[in-house]
Amino acid sequence: GDTALHAFRENFRYGKAIALITAIAITIGQWGSLTGILGISANAIYEVSQLFLGNTGINENEYWFVLGIALFIIVLMYALLTIGRYSFFEKVLVVFVTVMGISFFISMFITLPSGEEIVRGFKFQIPAGKDGKLMAAAFVGTTMASATFVVRPLIVLGKGWTKNNMKEQSKDALISGILIFLISAAVMICAAGAIYGTGKSVTKVMDMVTTLEPVAGRFAVAL
Template identity: 50%
Template sequence: MSTAKKSFIKKIIALILSFGPGIFAIGYTIGTGSVTSMIVAGSSYGMQLLWVLLLSCLFSGVLMFAYGNYALISGETALYGFKKHIKGGKILAILIIVGITFGQWNSLMGILGISSNMLFEILAMNFEGLAPYKYETVLTIAILIIAIFYGIMMVGKYKFFEKVLVIFVTFMGLSFLLSLFFVYPLPADIAKGLIPSVPEVEGGKMMVAAFVGTTMAAATFLSRPLFIRGKGWTIANLKQQRNDSITAAVLVFIISAAIMAVACGALYYGGAPVTQVLDMANTLEPIAGNFAVAIFFFGTLSAGLSSIFPCLLIAPLLLADYQSGELDTTSKQFKIVTFIACLVALIVPVFGANPIKTQILTQVFNVFVLPIVVLGIILLVNNKKVMKGYKTSIWVNIGLFAALFFACVVSYTGVVAILDSM
């Protein structure tokens, strides 16, 4: 290999490894919940919901930026700031902890269920004798996965978590982008997808809410101040924090849109909506061959594994945020809470539930905490005393109020969708 090529590869690796706390934003956002929602939407409605994804990513970038700036300027974390500076903030903070933990732990069940099912299908292709023992094999795989991740959590180092996530997210992004070379939607459908509309079919409203629940995840913004602290950033890193927020939001949009586009190209035009984990791969195979199936499998598996970390971290993160603004990954509380999360994660594999249905419903529940999380940061970043004289720009405020309106509308849509499904 030439020196120039080696130098280029080293630069790419250095760029990937230099990624900041935004890598956790991608880990939270693009898991099997997001992949499932994008595949189901792409296979059922084509590119019709691309506008929802675009708005969600735009507002996510604004919120990541606002929470990051608040952390660097005030020196405080989010829930600790809510409790300290907002009237009734203690109750709000507790509601947020309960709501987000419920949503993320539910998501964790689906993530582990889908990842275990995918690994079983890969094993079953090579060892046909496993087919009659699907339940036992899936459960065993799930226990092994969660045990390995719990062991990794006990290492308790931010930089270690970050490096593991970088590997998973990189493989995931490349896998889904490569899949686009095999199947893709019509350009006219992409253009139509940017025009706001809601599918006038059963489950259309729920899918809109699920989209926002997975892409505009409240956990992503609330955890950002703690991850910024873990990274060691200070007020001198304001510009770096802004660029990290923009990069994370853009990458979430590109990867998510790629997944939806592949599902649209492979399934929507053939009238084959997704209901089971393997539907996507089975339909891709005759169109693009085994290689495309392997790539997509690998991407979905990477998405699932990259989300287990943040989902296990969320409850101890929020509790630490509320208590002191400091996360101690070696504490007894951290070990106990993450162990409980591991047990919760096994519920779907133990009961053998359909992980796809579990994931979509979980994403809908995630939107209900969102308006409170957006309103909280609006109050904090516009408090001159808290922000030490730093004035939040009119454009950031416009973005935040637009995000609040969007979050309220989608939460209402989620309520209507759940009531309609009863």
């Protein structure tokens, strides 16, 4: 089969332009996404180090520590990409996603809102407030990422699948879609119970660690 970008070039009018625009848009989007994840990861690692060292006060050098951690992560990731194989990254991601999923499911049952509130949450509406539309766009972008559509053919190639593996590919896609839905639902229910339900506000990214506090307490940031 063809990749999405190759199919755009070969089958659409102005296909080359569409493929180029798609590639540029996804590159910029992923750049921003990965930069955000890098910042969150560096901050989380710093907070974990402070937690285990027993430092709870304000550190004037926090910015430089976080920056150093971020640079270390960049170097480490590039090194792993240079020497690693797809199967290695797949195994690592399976472990991380499994831990994350189990943690959110446990936290969900601890902070479970009433059934009426959950049902009401399925009614589509833009959240109130000045950032409501931005929040809705962020939700769509994180659960239905266009990058996944474009990159999936490369993932299939990395697994060594061919046309003879259509059954395995379809099963893999179905299971992935179901798990994404369930984990996303668990995350939103946790947020509804642990943040919105308690009247807490989110002023920075690390405030969202609150969703895992019912499971891990003060070690939620480490999880």
